[in-house]
Amino acid sequence: GAVVSQHPSRVICKSGTSVKIECRSLDFQATTMFWYRQFPKQSLMLMATSNEGSKATYEQGVEKDKFLINHASLTLSTLTVTSAHPEDSSFYICSAGTANSNQPQHFGDGTRLSIL
Amino acid sequence: DAKTTQPNSMESNEEEPVHLPCNHSTISGTDYIHWYRQLPSQGPEYVIHGLTSNVNNRMASLAIAEDRKSSTLILHRATLRDAAVYYCILRDVVVGRDDKIIFGKGTRLHILP
Numbered sequence: 732g733a734v735v736s737q738h739p740s741r742v743i744c745k746s747g748t749s750v751k752i753e754c755r756s757l758d759f760q761a762t763t764m765f766w767y768r769q770f771p772k773q774s775l776m777l778m779a780t781s782n783e784g785s786k787a788t789y790e791q792g793v794e795k796d797k798f799l800i801n802h803a804s805l806t807l808s809t810l811t812v813t814s815a816h817p818e819d820s821s822f823y824i825c826s827a828g829t830a831n832s833n834q835p836q837h838f839g840d841g842t843r844l845s846i847l
Numbered sequence: 848d849a850k851t852t853q854p855n856s857m858e859s860n861e862e863e864p865v866h867l868p869c870n871h872s873t874i875s876g877t878d879y880i881h882w883y884r885q886l887p888s889q890g891p892e893y894v895i896h897g898l899t900s901n902v903n904n905r906m907a908s909l910a911i912a913e914d915r916k917s918s919t920l921i922l923h924r925a926t927l928r929d930a931a932v933y934y935c936i937l938r939d940v941v942v943g944r945d946d947k948i949i950f951g952k953g954t955r956l957h958i959l960p
Binding site: 735737763765767774775776777780822824825826828833835836837838839840841843 | 879881883885888889890891892893896898932934946947948949950951952953
């Protein structure tokens with residue numbers, strides 16, 4: 732069964748709306764979660780590292796004020812796309828795992844965001 | 848970050864074995880070799896990983912070259928449901944280093960009925 736749950740799976744909203752996406756680790760505690768964005772026919776692009784109890788670490792070129800990340804507990808990270816515009820339409824995916832690279836990362840099923 | 852090189856796409860017939868290659872000539876001694884795959888409209892899923900020895904699980908086998916500069920993911924009997932993009936990724940075994948996964952372009956596997 733799924734070990735990382737992502738919600739919602741699909742969002743359609745108007746331009747200017749803020750959209751929150753949740754990522755939950757279901758049966759383990761994740762001090763670190765990761766957020767990715769994927770455009771059609773392209774690979775996943777890492778946006779940021781979500782750190783429990785501290786500020787997220789953003790990759791170069793990702794606007795931290797545009798993509799707000801909150802990781803308030805060991806099982807939940809949220810990504811809020813603020814004042815979304817059509818160019819923010821994409822497939823957003825989260826992942827979680829332990830810091831042990833001998834263990835796999837677990838990915839959510841993704842959230843397809845469509846901004847009209 | 849150590850990089851991997853994979854063919855952009857491959858084709859295979861259904862019910863035949865598939866060998867997906869990955870080159871990682873700059874691999875370090877502490878890098879694990881991980882494989883993930885992404886089915887259409889889904890998040891990536893873990894397939895297999897290894898360090899030095901060949902590995903088998905219910906999904907696939909991983910053959911690692913003796914010098915560790917390349918590896919091959921083996922699907923023993925491909926089905927239509929194996930059509931996906933397969934990513935070969937290196938992850939440093941040192942805890943805390945390189946926890947994040949950076950995806951390359953992967954190999955898009957087409958399965959022909």
